Amino acid sequence: MEKEGLYKLDSIIEKFRGKSGSLIPVLNEAQEEYGYLPLEVQDYIAQQLNIPLSKVYGVATFYAQYSMEPKGEYVIHVCDGTACHVRRSTIILDAIKEKLQLTDEKNTTDNKKFTLETVSCLGACGLAPVVTINGKVHGKMSPKAVKKIIDELDGGEIDA
Numbered sequence: 001m002e003k004e005g006l007y008k009l010d011s012i013i014e015k016f017r018g019k020s021g022s023l024i025p026v027l028n029e030a031q032e033e034y035g036y037l038p039l040e041v042q043d044y045i046a047q048q049l050n051i052p053l054s055k056v057y058g059v060a061t062f063y064a065q066y067s068m069e070p071k072g073e074y075v076i077h078v079c080d081g082t083a084c085h086v087r088r089s090t091i092i093l094d095a096i097k098e099k100l101q102l103t104d105e106k107n108t109t110d111n112k113k114f115t116l117e118t119v120s121c122l123g124a125c126g127l128a129p130v131v132t133i134n135g136k137v138h139g140k141m142s143p144k145a146v147k148k149i150i151d152e153l154d155g156g157e158i159d160a
């Protein structure tokens, strides 16, 4: 990341400087700004808030909402909560992995178009099994239906 890119952090940090518990809100906004939390960003935050980098890193790697790697243009969340699990969300997950050639270790496509993540509940249990793509809810999913949506997004035909 270019050094200039880090200056976007200054206004974020200024909002929370001197307040107790400032690290989490700063990380939240930094994640939103950059889409992930590269080490340079964590280091800059540590310096500016005068806290050890190890503490920033510890928090950034503890919470699932933070990412250490850039995510794809489309972030797919497959729910694996109880309601979705009993409605076979695992076959939806497997279908997406197969379609996008992803694995547990590799969750972003090489072209950085799609990132696949699992979550424990998306708050739409009545629509199980549920997938969201960039926050848009797709309920009562089947492997065929989710593959069709991915095809459409890959062709850029619809907005997620």
Ligand code: FES
Pocket: 079, 080, 081, 082, 083, 084, 085, 120, 121, 122, 123, 124, 125, 126, 128, 130
């Ligand atoms: S368990 Fe899947 S949306 Fe709640």
